[in-house]
Amino acid sequence: MTSSRSTRRDALRNRDAILDAAARCLSDDPGASMSDIAKAAGVVRVTIYGHFASREELVEAVLIRTIDRSEAELAELDLEGDPVAALDRLVRRSWRIVDTFHRLLGAAEEALSNERIMAHHAEPMARVQALIERGQREGSMRRDLSAEWLTTCFSALLHSAAAELRAGRLAEADADRVVATTVVSLLTAPAG
Amino acid sequence: MTSSRSTRRDALRNRDAILDAAARCLSDDPGASMSDIAKAAGVVRVTIYGHFASREELVEAVLIRTIDRSEAELAELDLEGDPVAALDRLVRRSWRIVDTFHRLLGAAEEALSNERIMAHHAEPMARVQALIERGQREGSMRRDLSAEWLTTCFSALLHSAAAELRAGRLAEADADRVVATTVVSLLTAPAG
DNA sequence: TCTTATCTCGACACCGATGTATAAGTTAAT
DNA sequence: ATTAACTTATACATCGGTGTCGAGATAAGA
Incomplete structure (x- = not known):
């Protein structure tokens, strides 16, 4: 679980970008898809799953x-x-x-x-x-x-x-x- | 197009039941599916398509x-x-x-x-x-x-x-x- | 009663979305 | 520079919804 190295900076940046994008997308369309959010975050869809296990978890975050x-x-x-x-x-x-x-x-x-x-x-x-x-x-x-x-x-x-x-x-x-x-x-x- | 016989009564009844059900379903869940509406109308899903060409048309009606x-x-x-x-x-x-x-x-x-x-x-x-x-x-x-x-x-x-x-x-x-x-x-x- | 309209049943093709997996590339920590 | 972490690209399985089709059952009009 706890790995030897600390979390990379770009990963944190991406995580943040995803949250920002999700906030924007979801607030002007509650039904925005993971693809929409990924696009808005400048990231590929799968990357989101590297930070959040599911859509539900992302929305909650x-x-x-x-x-x-x-x-x-x-x-x-x-x-x-x-x-x-x-x-x-x-x-x-x-x-x-x-x-x-x-x-x-x-x-x-x-x-x-x-x-x-x-x-x-x-x-x-x-x-x-x-x-x-x-x-x-x-x-x-x-x-x-x-x-x-x-x-x-x-x-x-x-x-x-x-x-x-x-x-x-x-x-x-x-x-x-x-x-x-x-x-x-x-x-x-x-x-x- | 115009058939010799007039529209059957049960067809009109169903059409009405579908509209009623749709009004109820859609007003308490805007995303209600055709199946939901059909069930609420006491009809099978395909029947709806006999009266309305698409979900869009039904919603409009x-x-x-x-x-x-x-x-x-x-x-x-x-x-x-x-x-x-x-x-x-x-x-x-x-x-x-x-x-x-x-x-x-x-x-x-x-x-x-x-x-x-x-x-x-x-x-x-x-x-x-x-x-x-x-x-x-x-x-x-x-x-x-x-x-x-x-x-x-x-x-x-x-x-x-x-x-x-x-x-x-x-x-x-x-x-x-x-x-x-x-x-x-x-x-x-x-x-x- | 006969005929036709309509409903049902089950199956199907299609679409978009979610979530998983794997290999190959890239970036940052040490 | 090496290594581990992370991202990408791509593919795939799955799910639920829409819309269509054909065959058989059923109900209403004449």
């Missing part, structure tokens, strides 16, 4: 990697203080990431049956929900809808914005403002 | 049929008068339909390349957008976000509600109120 990166990106974000301001920061910072992740999850659902992965997905959303619950307790966010449902809306709106951006129906320059305005106003809307 | 039915269901809805009240009626009446349709469209995107179909899809959404635009003109709906984007939000929220309902995270009894409240409050929110 990509997903975990993306989760870790997202976590890192969002971890440094301050969610303390005024909940509405925190929400605004959160939205502006995370909506692109959330979307990539969401699309990747689409690919994973077809290829994976791993609850551990789903647990990983639940965690960041739980953080959003906690923020919303705090906003509700402190009176700056609406109480007529459940925090759970509002969290779902949060996610849906971020995802829609990303889709509109991709489709060219939303201008890059407007995007941040639009998505933040939308989410914040929905969560702070009057009880009617 | 299902889509058109669903569009027609949705149109019929929504056509009788009165969108005149107070735009906000009309929006409320529209949401409550259409969110389930919109979702089925949306899911079917997911199946179609993989199997079809037909712009005519996409045009059909655009029409009902255009009606929603027109209503929103009227609301904006008459001052009862927000103007700080474009009618186009608000239409997208409308669709996204309806779709989310349906997904939550399916997942059991939203109670059947609450659903109508929740989705209507959400959409209406987002579209009438103050400009901040």
Whole structure:
């Protein structure tokens, strides 16, 4: 098992290229084939099997990697203080990431049956929900809808914005403002 | 081509059963196979090819049929008068339909390349957008976000509600109120 | 009842994707 | 420079899905 020599640099580079390519391919087509991914990585298909035993394993690796990166990106974000301001920061910072992740999850659902992965997905959303619950307790966010449902809306709106951006129906320059305005106003809307 | 005898009743029945089954199967799994659909229709796979030349043709037929039915269901809805009240009626009446349709469209995107179909899809959404635009003109709906984007939000929220309902995270009894409240409050929110 | 349309059954060719195997070439560690 | 690790090229087995075909069974129209 443990060989005398250490892993070669080009092998590590390839492994990385494959993960990058897979992330790109799978997020814009959940059904992307191993050949597609290999081509995008500048590698021959068989090479992928030198690093990942199966498509399933590759998808899982990509997903975990993306989760870790997202976590890192969002971890440094301050969610303390005024909940509405925190929400605004959160939205502006995370909506692109959330979307990539969401699309990747689409690919994973077809290829994976791993609850551990789903647990990983639940965690960041739980953080959003906690923020919303705090906003509700402190009176700056609406109480007529459940925090759970509002969290779902949060996610849906971020995802829609990303889709509109991709489709060219939303201008890059407007995007941040639009998505933040939308989410914040929905969560702070009057009880009617 | 035109045979002396008219089409047999059981053939029509089967054709119908196939369309029904396809609508069900494809809306909860866009990748459902011809075998799956045949099984659900109580028919053998080859029989489908007696009615539809290919998977593509079947998907198209299902889509058109669903569009027609949705149109019929929504056509009788009165969108005149107070735009906000009309929006409320529209949401409550259409969110389930919109979702089925949306899911079917997911199946179609993989199997079809037909712009005519996409045009059909655009029409009902255009009606929603027109209503929103009227609301904006008459001052009862927000103007700080474009009618186009608000239409997208409308669709996204309806779709989310349906997904939550399916997942059991939203109670059947609450659903109508929740989705209507959400959409209406987002579209009438103050400009901040 | 007779006739014809339609359904079933089983088999088949085809395609694209996954995963394995082997030999020969290339690259990096030591 | 030597050696082990890695990549390539190529071929193959397998699997599931699509679409086709022909023969026999069955149901409906006249």
